[in-house]
Amino acid sequence: MTARDGGDRTLGEAAGISSRSSSAATVMPALTVTISLLGLGLLWSLAANTWPSRAFPGPGEVWQVLLREAASGDLFYHLGATLGRVAAAYFVAMIVGSAIGILLGSYRRADRFFNPWVILFLNIPALVIIVLAYIWFGLNEAAAIGAVAVNKIPNVVVTMREGARALDPSYAEMAAVYRFGPLDRLRHILLPQLQPYLAAASRSGIALIWKIVLVVELLGRSNGVGFQIHLYFQLFDVAAILAYTLAFVAVMLVIELLLVQPVERHATRWRRRPA
Amino acid sequence: MQPVGAAAPLRVDIAEKTFRSAQGVSVMALKNLSFEVQQGEFACLLGPSGCGKTTTLRILLGLDRQFSGSFQLPEGGSNRIAAVFQEPTLLPWRTVEQNVRLALPKDLRAKNLDALFDTLGLAGMRSLYPAELSLGLARRAALARAFATEPAVLFLDEPFVSLDGRTAGQLRRLLLDVWSARPTTALMVTHNLTEALTLADRIIVLAPRPSHVLGVFDIGLPRQHRGPDATNGLLRSFHQKFPGVT
Numbered sequence: 001m002t003a004r005d006g007g008d009r010t011l012g013e014a015a016g017i018s019s020r021s022s023s024a025a026t027v028m029p030a031l032t033v034t035i036s037l038l039g040l041g042l043l044w045s046l047a048a049n050t051w052p053s054r055a056f057p058g059p060g061e062v063w064q065v066l067l068r069e070a071a072s073g074d075l076f077y078h079l080g081a082t083l084g085r086v087a088a089a090y091f092v093a094m095i096v097g098s099a100i101g102i103l104l105g106s107y108r109r110a111d112r113f114f115n116p117w118v119i120l121f122l123n124i125p126a127l128v129i130i131v132l133a134y135i136w137f138g139l140n141e142a143a144a145i146g147a148v149a150v151n152k153i154p155n156v157v158v159t160m161r162e163g164a165r166a167l168d169p170s171y172a173e174m175a176a177v178y179r180f181g182p183l184d185r186l187r188h189i190l191l192p193q194l195q196p197y198l199a200a201a202s203r204s205g206i207a208l209i210w211k212i213v214l215v216v217e218l219l220g221r222s223n224g225v226g227f228q229i230h231l232y233f234q235l236f237d238v239a240a241i242l243a244y245t246l247a248f249v250a251v252m253l254v255i256e257l258l259l260v261q262p263v264e265r266h267a268t269r270w271r272r273r274p275a
Numbered sequence: 276m277q278p279v280g281a282a283a284p285l286r287v288d289i290a291e292k293t294f295r296s297a298q299g300v301s302v303m304a305l306k307n308l309s310f311e312v313q314q315g316e317f318a319c320l321l322g323p324s325g326c327g328k329t330t331t332l333r334i335l336l337g338l339d340r341q342f343s344g345s346f347q348l349p350e351g352g353s354n355r356i357a358a359v360f361q362e363p364t365l366l367p368w369r370t371v372e373q374n375v376r377l378a379l380p381k382d383l384r385a386k387n388l389d390a391l392f393d394t395l396g397l398a399g400m401r402s403l404y405p406a407e408l409s410l411g412l413a414r415r416a417a418l419a420r421a422f423a424t425e426p427a428v429l430f431l432d433e434p435f436v437s438l439d440g441r442t443a444g445q446l447r448r449l450l451l452d453v454w455s456a457r458p459t460t461a462l463m464v465t466h467n468l469t470e471a472l473t474l475a476d477r478i479i480v481l482a483p484r485p486s487h488v489l490g491v492f493d494i495g496l497p498r499q500h501r502g503p504d505a506t507n508g509l510l511r512s513f514h515q516k517f518p519g520v521t
């Protein structure tokens with residue numbers, strides 16, 4: 001789910017998806033997913049046997065490489081490096097993007113002035129931002145993470161701006177009458193209303209970010225999944241390329257299942273019991 | 276029973292309040308509106324729909340500062356204000372109890388609310404979310420929130436509209452119960468004359484837009500003596516004093 005590109009998921013889905021899951025209802029989809037993935041693996045294996053080539057290894061071969069890389073510790077070292085960059089870029093992009101988005105959504109005149117900037121940044125290719133960041137700030141970690149975050153920030157701004165426009169003023173007025181402090185307003189008034197938008201921005205965000213992180217690593221870092229893929233590309237070792245890719249997709253899936261979905265379920269628990 | 280709260284009354288003196296729409300159309304909602312509510316008194320603002328009652332309350336609540344004139348909220352006591360809005364305006368993502376406690380100042384957050392929840396019949400509903408409440412129960416929760424803060428002055432904007440007659444009557448009795456336990460200066464907006472005659476010490480009658488005070492109707496009768504017959508009598512003398520106001 002994480003690997004799916006953002007944008008195609010509506011807000012309603014993002015907010016409501018976890019509300020329908022119950023133990024009985026989750027068994028069938030899980031079974032379907034397993035069978036579907038097994039089918040894909042089978043097809044892959046058949047195709048690899050039909051056209052044997054070093055450029056098109058079968059699943060068994062990829063699995064062997066995966067075990068070898070895991071045993072040497074390389075796999076976890078590079079996965080960890082990439083995961084760290086994904087996490088850092090994600091938090092920077094979400095915090096900066098949300099702050100800007102909420103400001104633009106709340107102040108119409110600021111929005112009118114800065115909207116062209118947002119559109120401009122939305123349309124700058126990721127590669128350009130990465131290259132410029134490396135040229136201006138050097139081949140370092142901050143430039144790498146910053147470049148990824150800058151690529152993601154305009155998307156977050158657009159989503160959170162929608163969220164801020166949809167804020168219900170009556171809650172803010174209630175908070176004003178009862179003299180809520182700034183922290184209480186944030187925790188109990190603002191964030192709960194923005195939650196579906198935060199969830200939508202997060203989901204499309206993680207997917208986009210990890211793809212860009214690989215490019216950043218390929219161009220200017222000496223570790224991470226992107227660096228490894230670059231290395232094995234020069235060696236024409238497709239099995240290793242696939243091994244690293246699949247390993248990272250698996251990591252992202254686990255994060256989705258064990259972190260993102262439970263957090264979302266918790267945040268939307270009040271929706272689950274309609275009167 | 277000792278009236279709690281303020282020594283100074285609630286004093287309102289709004290010279291003018293005009294709305295200007297984006298298209299340049301202006302609507303004068305209030306013109307020379309002035310009245311007072313004594314400390315510990317329950318007053319009703321009665322006026323036809325659209326005359327500017329909600330506008331007046333929003334000014335007094337500090338939510339609308341675009342007006343000319345002045346007002347003075349009761350001083351002393353807690354200095355807090357509380358409001359029951361036309362809609363319950365509970366936070367859907369917080370339980371009933373959290374909704375009530377969040378409105379309390381930090382030093383009262385942990386206070387015992389059992390008696391209040393009991394009086395309002397909400398004892399079993401404290402851990403429910405607002406979506407799980409009927410409108411009547413949500414309105415009770417909004418009342419609980421307002422009274423829990425022990426305000427110096429309480430504003431209510433038609434808190435019982437769109438309820439069926441029986442539920443509205445029940446809620447009026449509950450309102451009187453909690454209010455009598457701690458008589459607070461209260462100003463309630465309504466366009467229901469019978470409701471005003473049941474609840475209020477005084478009724479401030481407003482003219483249609485642009486609104487000003489037509490006159491004040493003092494109900495001398497203590498609330499416990501306002502049976503059906505007495506209420507009919509009050510209705511008659513009200514109509515004598517304000518012919519044409521329903």
Ligand SMILES: Nc1ncnc2c1ncn2[C@@H]1O[C@H](COP(=O)(O)OP(=O)(O)OP(=O)(O)O)[C@@H](O)[C@H]1O
Binds near residue numbers: 294295304328329
């Ligand atoms: N934001 C606004 N912009 C323009 N006009 C407004 C605005 N708010 C209220 N008005 C106008 O001001 C007048 C008074 O409105 P208000 O809501 O105070 O009436 P009300 O007495 O509370 O009516 P009701 O009993 O229906 O609630 C109405 O004519 C309304 O159309």
Ligand SMILES: [Mg+2]
Binds near residue numbers: 328329361432
């Ligand atoms: Mg109104």
